[in-house]
Amino acid sequence: MTSYKILAISGSLRADSHNTALLRAAQKFNSGLDIEIYDGLRDIPPYDMDLDNPQNRPAAVAELRRRVDEVDGLLIATPEFNYSIPGVLKNAIDWVSTDWTKSEGLPLLHKPVAIMGAAPTNFGSVRAQLALRQVFVWTESDVVVKPEVIAFRSHERFDEEGNLIDETTIGLIEGLLEALAKKIERAKQ
Amino acid sequence: MTSYKILAISGSLRADSHNTALLRAAQKFNSGLDIEIYDGLRDIPPYDMDLDNPQNRPAAVAELRRRVDEVDGLLIATPEFNYSIPGVLKNAIDWVSTDWTKSEGLPLLHKPVAIMGAAPTNFGSVRAQLALRQVFVWTESDVVVKPEVIAFRSHERFDEEGNLIDETTIGLIEGLLEALAKKIERAKQ
Amino acid sequence: MTSYKILAISGSLRADSHNTALLRAAQKFNSGLDIEIYDGLRDIPPYDMDLDNPQNRPAAVAELRRRVDEVDGLLIATPEFNYSIPGVLKNAIDWVSTDWTKSEGLPLLHKPVAIMGAAPTNFGSVRAQLALRQVFVWTESDVVVKPEVIAFRSHERFDEEGNLIDETTIGLIEGLLEALAKKIERAKQ
Amino acid sequence: MTSYKILAISGSLRADSHNTALLRAAQKFNSGLDIEIYDGLRDIPPYDMDLDNPQNRPAAVAELRRRVDEVDGLLIATPEFNYSIPGVLKNAIDWVSTDWTKSEGLPLLHKPVAIMGAAPTNFGSVRAQLALRQVFVWTESDVVVKPEVIAFRSHERFDEEGNLIDETTIGLIEGLLEALAKKIERAKQ
Numbered sequence: 001m002t003s004y005k006i007l008a009i010s011g012s013l014r015a016d017s018h019n020t021a022l023l024r025a026a027q028k029f030n031s032g033l034d035i036e037i038y039d040g041l042r043d044i045p046p047y048d049m050d051l052d053n054p055q056n057r058p059a060a061v062a063e064l065r066r067r068v069d070e071v072d073g074l075l076i077a078t079p080e081f082n083y084s085i086p087g088v089l090k091n092a093i094d095w096v097s098t099d100w101t102k103s104e105g106l107p108l109l110h111k112p113v114a115i116m117g118a119a120p121t122n123f124g125s126v127r128a129q130l131a132l133r134q135v136f137v138w139t140e141s142d143v144v145v146k147p148e149v150i151a152f153r154s155h156e157r158f159d160e161e162g163n164l165i166d167e168t169t170i171g172l173i174e175g176l177l178e179a180l181a182k183k184i185e186r187a188k189q
Numbered sequence: 190m191t192s193y194k195i196l197a198i199s200g201s202l203r204a205d206s207h208n209t210a211l212l213r214a215a216q217k218f219n220s221g222l223d224i225e226i227y228d229g230l231r232d233i234p235p236y237d238m239d240l241d242n243p244q245n246r247p248a249a250v251a252e253l254r255r256r257v258d259e260v261d262g263l264l265i266a267t268p269e270f271n272y273s274i275p276g277v278l279k280n281a282i283d284w285v286s287t288d289w290t291k292s293e294g295l296p297l298l299h300k301p302v303a304i305m306g307a308a309p310t311n312f313g314s315v316r317a318q319l320a321l322r323q324v325f326v327w328t329e330s331d332v333v334v335k336p337e338v339i340a341f342r343s344h345e346r347f348d349e350e351g352n353l354i355d356e357t358t359i360g361l362i363e364g365l366l367e368a369l370a371k372k373i374e375r376a377k378q
Numbered sequence: 379m380t381s382y383k384i385l386a387i388s389g390s391l392r393a394d395s396h397n398t399a400l401l402r403a404a405q406k407f408n409s410g411l412d413i414e415i416y417d418g419l420r421d422i423p424p425y426d427m428d429l430d431n432p433q434n435r436p437a438a439v440a441e442l443r444r445r446v447d448e449v450d451g452l453l454i455a456t457p458e459f460n461y462s463i464p465g466v467l468k469n470a471i472d473w474v475s476t477d478w479t480k481s482e483g484l485p486l487l488h489k490p491v492a493i494m495g496a497a498p499t500n501f502g503s504v505r506a507q508l509a510l511r512q513v514f515v516w517t518e519s520d521v522v523v524k525p526e527v528i529a530f531r532s533h534e535r536f537d538e539e540g541n542l543i544d545e546t547t548i549g550l551i552e553g554l555l556e557a558l559a560k561k562i563e564r565a566k567q
Numbered sequence: 568m569t570s571y572k573i574l575a576i577s578g579s580l581r582a583d584s585h586n587t588a589l590l591r592a593a594q595k596f597n598s599g600l601d602i603e604i605y606d607g608l609r610d611i612p613p614y615d616m617d618l619d620n621p622q623n624r625p626a627a628v629a630e631l632r633r634r635v636d637e638v639d640g641l642l643i644a645t646p647e648f649n650y651s652i653p654g655v656l657k658n659a660i661d662w663v664s665t666d667w668t669k670s671e672g673l674p675l676l677h678k679p680v681a682i683m684g685a686a687p688t689n690f691g692s693v694r695a696q697l698a699l700r701q702v703f704v705w706t707e708s709d710v711v712v713k714p715e716v717i718a719f720r721s722h723e724r725f726d727e728e729g730n731l732i733d734e735t736t737i738g739l740i741e742g743l744l745e746a747l748a749k750k751i752e753r754a755k756q
Binding site for chain 3: 579609616652654657658661698701706
């Protein structure tokens with residue numbers, strides 16, 4: 001039995017990011033998903049349409065597009081910056097959502113996607129996650145609707161080593177991964 | 190009589206951007222505003238909270254924060270990428286919206302801001318502009334509500350040298366700059 | 379072969395509504411869907427949680443909930459009022475989205491839904507449709523992502539008898555109904 | 568010294584509504600505002616553009632438009648239904664936002680507005696309030712940006728008689744009323 005391959009992307013670059021920690025927690029669950037955490041976000045340059053073609057695309061971007069193409073689904077953990085998606089995460093999505101040549105294919109088209117998010121505030125990443133859902137309407141990705149994983153007051157949900165210890169959040173993530181696996185399974189039928 | 194200083198930011202990096210062209214058009218109007226177009230967006234690195242403090246902030250970011258502090262208002266021209274704000278524009282906003290030390294001040298707080306946008310599609314940058322307005326709720330910037338300048342089918346609005354020739358758009362931008370000037374004037378009272 | 383049953387709801391009550399006209403056009407297509415247009419919206423009273431239970435629910439509401447339960451999917455045509463969903467449409471959704479007793483079931487849960495919209499303005503019902511998509515995230519309905527049917531400048535798309543004559547819109551609606559039928563088919567598997 | 572007149576509208580019709588209770592609390596503060604709570608929402612019929620003119624408008628609607636015209640500002644308390652504004656509240660806004668004759672004036676244009684909201688859930692009325700802000704972009708109302716009053720887990724904030732006893736919420740409402748009064752004062756200059 002082969003397990004589905006998932007590329008996981010955290011919208012936060014800071015070392016002790018709770019969003020990255022959520023992804024690490026997801027890796028450890030017995031979900032039947034093979035989750036790899038993307039660590040190249042820092043190398044993705046600002047989106048420039050003049051470079052967005054097979055000849056001129058920066059190497060880090062070409063690599064990210066290739067990886068999105070290869071995996072069965074995406075798992076995104078997004079903090080909320082200014083009531084919306086971090087620019088750094090949105091910038092990566094901008095680079096992998098296009099096909100101006102109409103010959104390469106759209107990496108995000110019909111791609112199964114699961115969203116979660118953590119934030120230290122009372123309202124977690126509620127607004128960022130909704131903003132992200134709107135993005136995936138355009139790309140026509142196949143986004144898991146529920147459960148929504150909104151780890152508000154996220155600092156209360158991890159131990160000192162950054163391990164997720166909150167049972168509610170653990171249960172939600174398990175549900176999310178299960179829903180993602182089902183979406184992938186259906187898409188493959 | 191001194192004129193108000195405006196920093197103008199285009200969310201598109203491509204050479205022939207219609208959004209940058211809107212800003213150039215705005216510069217030429219007899220608005221009483223001194224509009225300078227920011228050209229450093231390409232140098233703003235991905236937002237990293239670990240570096241977002243006076244000691245570690247990248248030079249391009251420190252410079253952008255300084256300029257936002259100095260000017261009387263902002264003029265933003267945003268394309269629409271994936272039904273939302275370009276990541277590259279949002280990333281710059283993320284860097285200039287913070288003050289983790291609580292000693293530097295929030296560059297965007299109460300800052301007068303005017304928004305416009307161009308896109309070649311039928312629905313212009315409608316969705317991106319609304320997404321951007323939501324961002325400025327958090328920053329508590331003082332955003333001009335109307336007129337909304339939505340240059341849809343933007344390729345029909347410029348001549349071959351990239352000059353804005355569409356009378357409707359010209360009138361809207363004039364109205365926007367006037368509204369921005371009024372906001373600044375009121376804020377200074 | 380039995381065809382799927384669809385309840386179609388127009389968010390506009392005016393007699394010559396382009397949104398209702400879109401639904402009438404959809405009825406005539408050879409889509410294999412049995413589309414019935416709901417005409418009871420005018421009788422739905424303002425939502426009141428105190429009445430939202432099997433004992434006290436107004437008759438028109440109970441009937442709408444029953445019909446939503448019975449059909450295989452929903453087709454909604456929404457105008458845009460004030461950059462959002464018409465209150466009258468949202469009010470009906472509010473009444474059919476609940477189950478405070480936890481015994482009746484949630485009529486909108488997993489229900490296949492297709493959205494379209496017409497408006498005489500340049501930006502059609504773009505904003506209303508996105509606002510409506512956000513509503514269906516909460517209800518966890520199974521919403522068709524594409525095609526998006528946005529009949530902007532809608533007065534140009536109908537003849538004097540109110541028949542849809544615009545080929546682009548016709549093609550989009552056909553695509554939407556096909557996508558809705560596929561969603562229903564998958565859900566039944 | 569005359570105090571400013573405010574019309575307060577609750578988006579919830581249920582008897583023990585926390586949103587209505589927030590408005591009652593606001594009435595008691597020493598804000599210098601004369602706040603009257605609107606109790607006619609139940610009588611506002613579904614919006615019908617065919618009736619939306621001085622000759623045919625339902626009496627309850629005509630009365631609401633008149634009252635909005637007369638007051639200096641609005642105070643709205645909105646619950647969140649299905650991740651958005653209650654239909655019943657939006658329907659009232661739809662009726663008071665128009666002037667198809669171009670002779671009556673737009674009741675909401677430039678009208679100072681303050682928003683708050685309560686909900687028993689963890690995320691309060693966060694999404695409803697943002698949805699409402701988008702509505703007031705179209706109407707070009709003069710909406711208070713901060714403080715945002717989001718009474719999440721609202722059942723913990725009132726005593727058994729429905730009095731607001733939570734100090735944080737009390738402070739936020741006082742700040743909101745102060746900001747509303749300032750907006751009105753500036754508008755009158």
